Amino acid sequence: MTAPGAGRVAAALRVSVLVGVSLAAVGVAGWLTHQMLLATSLGPTAYVMLVRHSGLEARVRNAVVGHAVAFTAGLVALAVFGLWTHPSVVELHRESLTQSIAQGVAVGLTVLVLALFDIHHAPAAATALLVSSGISRPGPPLIGLVVGLAVTILLTSALSRYVPVPARRLRSSDGQEHTMAVDPKRADIERFTSEDDGGPVVMLNLLRFADGGRADYDEYARQVGARFLPAVGGEVLYSGTGSTALVSGEDGPWDAVLLVRYPSRAAFLTMVSDPEYREVSRLRTKALRSAVLQATAPWRQV
Structure with a gap:
């Protein structure tokens, strides 16, 4: 301690x-x-x-x-x-x-x-x-x-x-502590919106759980999957637990990965703007020590 x-x-x-x-x-x-x-x-x-x-x-x-x-x-x-x-x-x-x-x-x-x-x-x-x-x-x-x-x-x-949710703090190999964001900021949302091409989007989720956070994330995922994703036409394409890492960053492998498809970026924003979703998303914030939430686009077929 x-x-x-x-x-x-x-x-x-x-x-x-x-x-x-x-x-x-x-x-x-x-x-x-x-x-x-x-x-x-x-x-x-x-x-x-x-x-x-x-x-x-x-x-x-x-x-x-x-x-x-x-x-x-x-x-x-x-x-x-x-x-x-x-x-x-x-x-x-x-x-x-x-x-x-x-x-x-x-x-x-x-x-x-x-x-x-x-x-x-x-x-x-x-x-x-x-x-x-x-x-x-x-x-x-x-x-x-x-x-x-x-x-x-x-x-x-x-x-x-x-009473803000406490920031997650990570200690790097040099002994310094760094704050790791787990929720998007306003500037991130604005950039996400400006790059909207009107088509479907697959969101990459890389997750690293805080101590005891897996149970909170499971409850978050259960409620989102049952209530919020169907409402906007979203679906989970893949979810899995991190296994053997052949290459990883300084902080080690990720604990879990999810790929979630939305019919559009607007659909994703509709979901995360829902006041009830925001209440539930507190579980996600509490559960994670660090995370990546990134929009992806399919490669063009040559």
């Missing part, structure tokens, strides 16, 4: 301030309205939405659906086990056997639904516990939790734009 550089320190300080400000704002709102809006599940929610903002778990839809499922599961557990008006675990200073089972059922139901529909948001499990334990019981405590979470999700979602 290497010491964090100045850029990482600055990013960590920025996101810590944003998380703290978000939760403090919710607390102040509760103080002004004489309601208890701060609860334990707001902390992990703010963390996911800001610190892990490039993942799908941080999407507003995931957060809203996740906590909504948790509220429902918690209330169902209270009703089924006859705990609707039962004193909370805080008031009893302990957990009864029935309350322990109810809390397990509430969290289990929450995880089941989120896993079935592939809508993950880990802090929802904390909300299920709060409701099923009676701490956020039906009435003012539950209303306060709902309002507090709603404000937290909206506020952190708005602030997440000020």
Whole structure:
């Protein structure tokens, strides 16, 4: 483990301030309205939405659906086990056997639904516990939790734009660190557009994964292949894992290669401009340590 550089320190300080400000704002709102809006599940929610903002778990839809499922599961557990008006675990200073089972059922139901529909948001499990334990019981405590979470999700979602995805840094043989881009910049897009000949284009993707990044890229590829490529008429011509390298650069062989065909450059731009695609593409950015994304043109037959 290497010491964090100045850029990482600055990013960590920025996101810590944003998380703290978000939760403090919710607390102040509760103080002004004489309601208890701060609860334990707001902390992990703010963390996911800001610190892990490039993942799908941080999407507003995931957060809203996740906590909504948790509220429902918690209330169902209270009703089924006859705990609707039962004193909370805080008031009893302990957990009864029935309350322990109810809390397990509430969290289990929450995880089941989120896993079935592939809508993950880990802090929802904390909300299920709060409701099923009676701490956020039906009435003012539950209303306060709902309002507090709603404000937290909206506020952190708005602030997440000020938390850039950390740049990938590579260390070369001379010991120097270099930033490697994995996403195209505006100038790249403009040049890509200016060279459009109106015909089909095959995009070459050379990928080198960050530590643990393969799973994130697989999820990105699954969603793009199922939702976005068909919408613009694109298709994957080839995808494969990098094998023996006979010739490679200083950074070694690539981990994977893809060839993706689009009916036109305009079709490619339509896809990458889609707001929903941009959300999903955060997975790609997070997954890659370095990459090549290059348009190709077929050789003329002699």
